[in-house]
Amino acid sequence: MAIGYMALIAKAAESGYFKWLLARASEIGKMALSCYICITSLQPLSFSVGGCDWVIKSKSPGILFFWALITAIMSLFAHLWLPKFSLGPVE
Secondary structure (H helix, E strand, O other): OHHHHHHHHHHHHHHOOOHHHHHHHHHHHHOHHHHHHHHHHHHHHHHHOOOOHHHHHHOHHHHHHHHHHHHHHHHHHHHHHOOOOOOOOOO
16 A cells, blocks of 8 residues: 555656645755754644644644644745755754
8 A cells, every 4th residue: 555655656746746845845855954853843842832732632633734734834944945045054
């Protein structure tokens, strides 16, 4: 099953349908350490201090929404940062 998903993702990447998404992933890749530090510091903080009990109570939908939100924030930050600098702030 996993190999099938990987083949589907590879085929979609080859087709050119997801150029915008792949460009954002490339930007996050250039700032991998910065994004890793961001996500590992934001998630525990938000779950313990931020009052995100609804995420834990809602189980999968809330966790997926929260993941998508943090990923969008990191993608936006990388998109704004990289035109000015070649690497992320921590790299």
